[in-house]
Amino acid sequence: xxxxxxxxxxxxxxxxxxxxxxVIYKKRHEIFDQVxxxxxxxxFTINEMIASETAKKQKIDNTPSEAVKANxxxxxxxxxxxxxxxxxxxxxxxxxxxxxxxxxxxxxVSTSQHVTGHAADLVPATANGSIAEIFAACxxxxxxDQLIIxxxxxxxxxxxxxxxxxxxxxxxxxYLATREPKYITITADQAKQYV
Numbered sequence: 073x074x075x076x077x078x079x080x081x082x083x084x085x086x087x088x089x090x091x092x093x094x095v096i097y098k099k100r101h102e103i104f105d106q107v108x109x110x111x112x113x114x115x116f117t118i119n120e121m122i123a124s125e126t127a128k129k130q131k132i133d134n135t136p137s138e139a140v141k142a143n144x145x146x147x148x149x150x151x152x153x154x155x156x157x158x159x160x161x162x163x164x165x166x167x168x169x170x171x172x173x174x175x176x177x178x179x180x181v182s183t184s185q186h187v188t189g190h191a192a193d194l195v196p197a198t199a200n201g202s203i204a205e206i207f208a209a210c211x212x213x214x215x216x217d218q219l220i221i222x223x224x225x226x227x228x229x230x231x232x233x234x235x236x237x238x239x240x241x242x243x244x245x246x247y248l249a250t251r252e253p254k255y256i257t258i259t260a261d262q263a264k265q266y267v
Contacts, residue, residue: 115156116148121168121192132174136189143189144169147235150215152192155233158209162197166230190217191234204267206231211244211260218243221258221266225249229267 118136121144127134136144156163170178170186185191194206203221210219210233217240220232232247246258246266258266 113157114148114153115163116152116165118144118148120165121148121189123165124167124170124174126177127171127174130174130177132171132177134169134171134174136169136171140169140189143236146237147190147192147233150237151210151213151233151235152194154213154215155194155206155209158212159205161201163201163206164195164197165192166195167193185217185234185236188236190236191232193222194231194233195229202267203229203231204264207263207267208260211263214242215240217241218245220245220247220255221263222247223249223266 118141122134122136124132124134126132152163152165167178167186168191169189170180170184172182172187175182175184175187180186194210196202196206207219207221210216210231215235217234217236218232219234219242221229222232223229244258244260244263245255246263247255248266
């Protein structure tokens with residue numbers, strides 16, 4: 073499906089412009105922000121959100137329930153597709169849904185949002201890709217619970233993003249396996265220091 077933009081003018085608005093994905097209505101020197109109504113391409117599928125090499129190797133059934141599928145679709149629709157649109161290049165989901173057995177096998181904590189289908193780990197799919205730009209694209213989307221630049225003890229980095237409409241806390245963090253404390257709160261500007 074081709075990208076289309078639909079702008080609905082607020083009652084009495086005289087001007088509408090699109091800035092960074094936000095429709096700005098100007099009326100009597102007041103500015104009202106409304107989220108741009110946009111139909112995006114579907115860049116991600118449920119199948120890639122449940123794919124796992126570890127599950128294949130260890131013969132773990134990583135089939136999600138219907139409730140988890142709904143959570144994954146909400147994550148795709150509200151965060152991943154819009155972030156991919158902003159980023160403008162392919163993104164790989166390195167980890168999406170993990171059933172409890174798979175989550176344990178990869179060393180995930182029992183409270184991981186991957187277990188409920190609310191989270192995905194993202195990396196660039198191309199050599200010219202950028203962890204920092206993926207993070208910035210997720211920030212620009214604005215709909216997230218946690219957005220984390222993560223790095224394991226081997227130095228591998230990725231962006232963890234979660235979406236849960238019942239508790240979107242808009243937390244931005246950095247996680248470094250070799251640092252104490254492992255998690256620290258960061259701002260969007262500080263994120264560049266951790267990628």
